[in-house]
Amino acid sequence: MEIIQSHRCFGGVLHICEHSSDALKGGMRFSIFLPPAAAHDTPVPYITFLSGLTCTHENFTTKAGAYAAAASLGLAILAPDTSPRADDAADDAAAHDLGKGAGFYIDATQTPWASHYRMEHYIAHELAAMIPAAFPVKRDAQGIMGHSMGGHGALTLFFKYPHLYRCASAFAPIVAPSQVPWGQKAFTHYLGDDPAIWLRHDACALVHLADNAHHNSSILIDQGTADPFLQDQLKPELFEQACQAAGQALTLRWQDGYDHSYYFIQSFIADHLRHHAGFLF
Amino acid sequence: MEIIQSHRCFGGVLHICEHSSDALKGGMRFSIFLPPAAAHDTPVPYITFLSGLTCTHENFTTKAGAYAAAASLGLAILAPDTSPRADDAADDAAAHDLGKGAGFYIDATQTPWASHYRMEHYIAHELAAMIPAAFPVKRDAQGIMGHSMGGHGALTLFFKYPHLYRCASAFAPIVAPSQVPWGQKAFTHYLGDDPAIWLRHDACALVHLADNAHHNSSILIDQGTADPFLQDQLKPELFEQACQAAGQALTLRWQDGYDHSYYFIQSFIADHLRHHAGFLF
Numbered sequence: 001m002e003i004i005q006s007h008r009c010f011g012g013v014l015h016i017c018e019h020s021s022d023a024l025k026g027g028m029r030f031s032i033f034l035p036p037a038a039a040h041d042t043p044v045p046y047i048t049f050l051s052g053l054t055c056t057h058e059n060f061t062t063k064a065g066a067y068a069a070a071a072s073l074g075l076a077i078l079a080p081d082t083s084p085r086a087d088d089a090a091d092d093a094a095a096h097d098l099g100k101g102a103g104f105y106i107d108a109t110q111t112p113w114a115s116h117y118r119m120e121h122y123i124a125h126e127l128a129a130m131i132p133a134a135f136p137v138k139r140d141a142q143g144i145m146g147h148s149m150g151g152h153g154a155l156t157l158f159f160k161y162p163h164l165y166r167c168a169s170a171f172a173p174i175v176a177p178s179q180v181p182w183g184q185k186a187f188t189h190y191l192g193d194d195p196a197i198w199l200r201h202d203a204c205a206l207v208h209l210a211d212n213a214h215h216n217s218s219i220l221i222d223q224g225t226a227d228p229f230l231q232d233q234l235k236p237e238l239f240e241q242a243c244q245a246a247g248q249a250l251t252l253r254w255q256d257g258y259d260h261s262y263y264f265i266q267s268f269i270a271d272h273l274r275h276h277a278g279f280l281f
Numbered sequence: 282m283e284i285i286q287s288h289r290c291f292g293g294v295l296h297i298c299e300h301s302s303d304a305l306k307g308g309m310r311f312s313i314f315l316p317p318a319a320a321h322d323t324p325v326p327y328i329t330f331l332s333g334l335t336c337t338h339e340n341f342t343t344k345a346g347a348y349a350a351a352a353s354l355g356l357a358i359l360a361p362d363t364s365p366r367a368d369d370a371a372d373d374a375a376a377h378d379l380g381k382g383a384g385f386y387i388d389a390t391q392t393p394w395a396s397h398y399r400m401e402h403y404i405a406h407e408l409a410a411m412i413p414a415a416f417p418v419k420r421d422a423q424g425i426m427g428h429s430m431g432g433h434g435a436l437t438l439f440f441k442y443p444h445l446y447r448c449a450s451a452f453a454p455i456v457a458p459s460q461v462p463w464g465q466k467a468f469t470h471y472l473g474d475d476p477a478i479w480l481r482h483d484a485c486a487l488v489h490l491a492d493n494a495h496h497n498s499s500i501l502i503d504q505g506t507a508d509p510f511l512q513d514q515l516k517p518e519l520f521e522q523a524c525q526a527a528g529q530a531l532t533l534r535w536q537d538g539y540d541h542s543y544y545f546i547q548s549f550i551a552d553h554l555r556h557h558a559g560f561l562f
Contacts, residue, residue, distance in 0.1 A: 007544035008507065008536075014544055065346035065547070226289065255289075263288035263295055266346070 001134055004029075010071035011036040014061070019130070023122040025115065026086025030079060030127070031061040037074035038136045045141035045280035046076035046131070047273070048123065048165075050150030050157075053182070054101045057081045060147075065266035069273045075280070076137045080127060082119075082149070089116035097182050098189055104177070105153030106201045108190035117190060123153070124161050143167040143276035147265060148229070152177055155203035155219070155239075167279035169220035169272045171265050172227050175239035176204040182233050204242040218249035220275040222268045224258030282415055285310075291352035292317040295342070300411070304403040306396065307367025311360060311408070312342040318355035319417045326422035326561035327357035327412070328554070329404065331431030331438075334463070335382045338362045341428075346547035350554045356561070357418045361408060363400075363430070370397035378463050379470055385458070386434030387482045389471035398471060404434070405442050424448040424557035428546060429510070433458055436484035436500070436520075448560035450501035450553045452546050453508055456520035457485040463514050485523040499530035501556045503549045505539030 005016040012035040021028045038044045047070075049060050060066070060079040070077050083089075083103035090112035091099035103119035132139040144165045146154035151173020158168035177183020178198040187198045199205040223236045230236075236252055243250040258264040286297040293316040302309045319325045328351075330341050341347070341360040351358050364370075364384035371393035372380035384400035413420040425446045427435035432454020439449035458464020459479040468479045480486035504517045511517075517533055524531040539545040 007540055007542050008505070008538040008548070009544040010548045062543070063343050065349065067544075067547070068346065068349075068551075224289070257289040259288055261288050262343070263290040263348075266348070267289070267291045270349075 001130065009033065010067050012038065012067070012071050014067065016057075016061075021084075021122055021126060023118045023126045024084035024086065024089070026084055026089060028081055028085060028122075030057045030081060032079070032131065032135055033067050033070055033077045034135060035071045035074050035076060038076060041136045043132075043136045043138045044074050044076050045143070045277075046078060046137040047143040047145055047276050048078045048080065048127070050105060050123070050144070050146030050153035051079065051082050052146075052148030052150050053082070054096050055082050055150075056101070059262065063262035063266070064269055066269045066273065069270035073273055073277045075273055075277060076135070078127065078131055080123060084116040084119075086116060098186060102149065102186060104149060104183075104186045104190065104201075105157060106190060110190060110192050113190050119153075120157065120160075124157055124164060128164055141166065141280045143169075143280055145169045145272055145276065146173065147171040148234075148260065149174055149182070151175070151221070152183070152203060156201055156206055158219075159203065159206035159209070167217050167276050169275050171222050171268070171272075172224060172229070172234055172260055173203070173221060173236070173239075174233060176202060176235055178202045178205070179238065180233045180235065204238050207239070207242045207246045207248050217279055218251060219243070220272060221250065221252045222255055222264075222272070223252065224255045224260065224264050226257050227260045227264075229260055282411065290314065291348050293319065293348070293352050295348065297338075297342075302365075302403055302407060304399045304407045305365035305367065305370070307365055307370060309362055309366060309403075311338045311362060313360070313412065313416055314348050314351055314358045315416060316352045316355050316357060319357060322417045324413075324417045324419045325355050325357050326424070326558075327359060327418040328424040328426055328557050329359045329361065329408070331386060331404070331425070331427030331434035332360065332363050333427075333429030333431050334363070335377050336363050336431075337382070340543065344543035344547070345550055347550045347554065350551035354554055354558045356554055356558060357416070359408065359412055361404060365397040365400075367397060379467060383430065383467060385430060385464075385467045385471065385482075386438060387471060391471060391473050394471050400434075401438065401441075405438055405445060409445055422447065422561045424450070424561055426450045426553055426557065427454065428452040429515075429541065430455055430463070432456070432502070433464070433484060437482055437487055439500075440484065440487035440490070448498050448557050450556050452503050452549070452553075453505060453510070453515055453541055454484070454502060454517070454520075455514060457483060457516055459483045459486070460519065461514045461516060485519050488520070488523045488527045488529050498560055499532060500524070501553060502531065502533045503536055503545075503553070504533065505536045505541065505545050507538050508541045508545075510541055
């Protein structure tokens with residue numbers, strides 16, 4: 001792992017890092033922000049932020065405006081990429097919702113994707129081991145957060161790895177991939193055409209299987225009412241119903257007039273960081 | 282003028298706009314953020330932010346993290362582009378410091394630049410007339426702010442147009458273009474090789490000619506100590522000396538370990554907005 005850029009930011013430091021991933025079989029980049037409280041290698045809680053379709057680690061890093069609140073709360077933030085990037089990884093260059101930039105935070109089982117598309121393993125195993133070994137963050141005080149496809153990633157990994165993530169939140173998440181076009185397309189290519197297998201990676205299904213420990217940790221979701229993907233791809237009401245049936249505490253906030261952009265995310269990111277801080281300190 | 286994108290942001294709205302500029306003879310884009318206080322067309326004070334070399338209106342708009350503080354202070358922010366963009370405008374595509382992306386906020390007098398490169402006229406006349414006519418901002422309550430080449434723009438336009446701009450601040454500004462390589466190259470191409478003419482566009486010279494009214498309005502400058510351009514291109518100590526000699530109040534803050542990036546700008550932008558608010562309300 002190599003730190004290729006470091007920028008002082010709000011009294012802390014933002015590193016851009018490059019490493020060779022075993023899970024994804026190729027070079028990857030991520031950013032990590034360390035707040036002033038992490039100076040002198042003092043470990044701090046951290047949050048992993050998973051980005052949406054077409055993004056790299058850069059979108060959140062440059063556009064989310066998260067570091068002012070992270071610095072004052074004493075939280076580190078890890079922002080990984082959204083898919084493998086190796087030259088020999090399969091891709092569909094014409095599609096924004098399949099292949100590079102669209103890993104969906106699952107481990108693909110189908111040809112030609114299975115060899116490189118192992119984003120679940122990358123986030124929840126490889127980075128989860130590597131980051132606390134390389135940076136002053138607390139292995140046992142991690143939250144997970146994401147946007148759109150990354151909101152799907154955050155919710156599903158939260159349910160799949162109850163001992164790794166203490167808390168979760170999302171901006172305009174895909175909550176029911178099995179029931180919407182983005183998810184159905186990706187899951188068909190990556191996992192095959194059996195919808196029963198898709199449900200293992202669908203937050204609306206996983207919430208019913210969740211470890212009871214999570215029922216004490218409320219989930220925060222913000223959704224803009226002017227989001228162009230709301231009706232066809234996001235459908236947060238499905239997750240609201242599932243949480244209610246499963247007894248999972250959820251705060252779903254409808255944000256009037258907000259869209260799907262990072263202007264929406266930056267408007268509420270401080271609330272999300274405070275939500276996580278409540279569970280991580 | 283056409284609004285091509287609008288995003289709700291911190292309870293206000295960010296517009297991306299396109300228009301045909303008379304001064305620059307071609308299409309231009311800018312962004313303008315209107316805080317919640319500007320709802321129902323209530324005019325608010327505004328700040329023009331001038332960006333640095335290679336930038337468009339987008340860099341500040343997406344990366345500066347300015348809108349949280351602008352929303353709470355009730356300030357609008359205009360972010361123009363850095364040069365003409367018409368296809369037939371002269372350019373030096375290989376250079377980052379001449380031609381497109383490098384207008385230096387002056388009106389060029391030399392061939393082939395003079396026909397399109399009139400950024401001073403564009404900012405201080407064309408936009409200064411157009412913006413208050415199109416948006417709820419107060420014509421008589423404007424501040425100016427900038428980064429690097431845009432810091433040079435902010436300081437020089439502040440001195441040249443004392444009745445237009447009430448206050449000024451800058452991040453890592455070029456303060457003495459006549460004495461540094463970036464400025465000498467640009468001024469030679471745009472203005473010719475007479476250094477006496479250059480001084481009409483050099484903050485360190487202009488401060489001595491400034492309208493006395495400005496001596497009541499302190500200038501705020503932040504400069505990172507780890508800025509790679511500090512020694513060769515920026516030299517803020519020259520401006521500090523000039524302000525002292527001219528009786529211009531200046532607060533020059535050395536920010537330990539900060540570089541030239543937007544991570545530096547976002548760390549201190551709220552301080553700058555508060556500085557301006559002190560003069561605009």
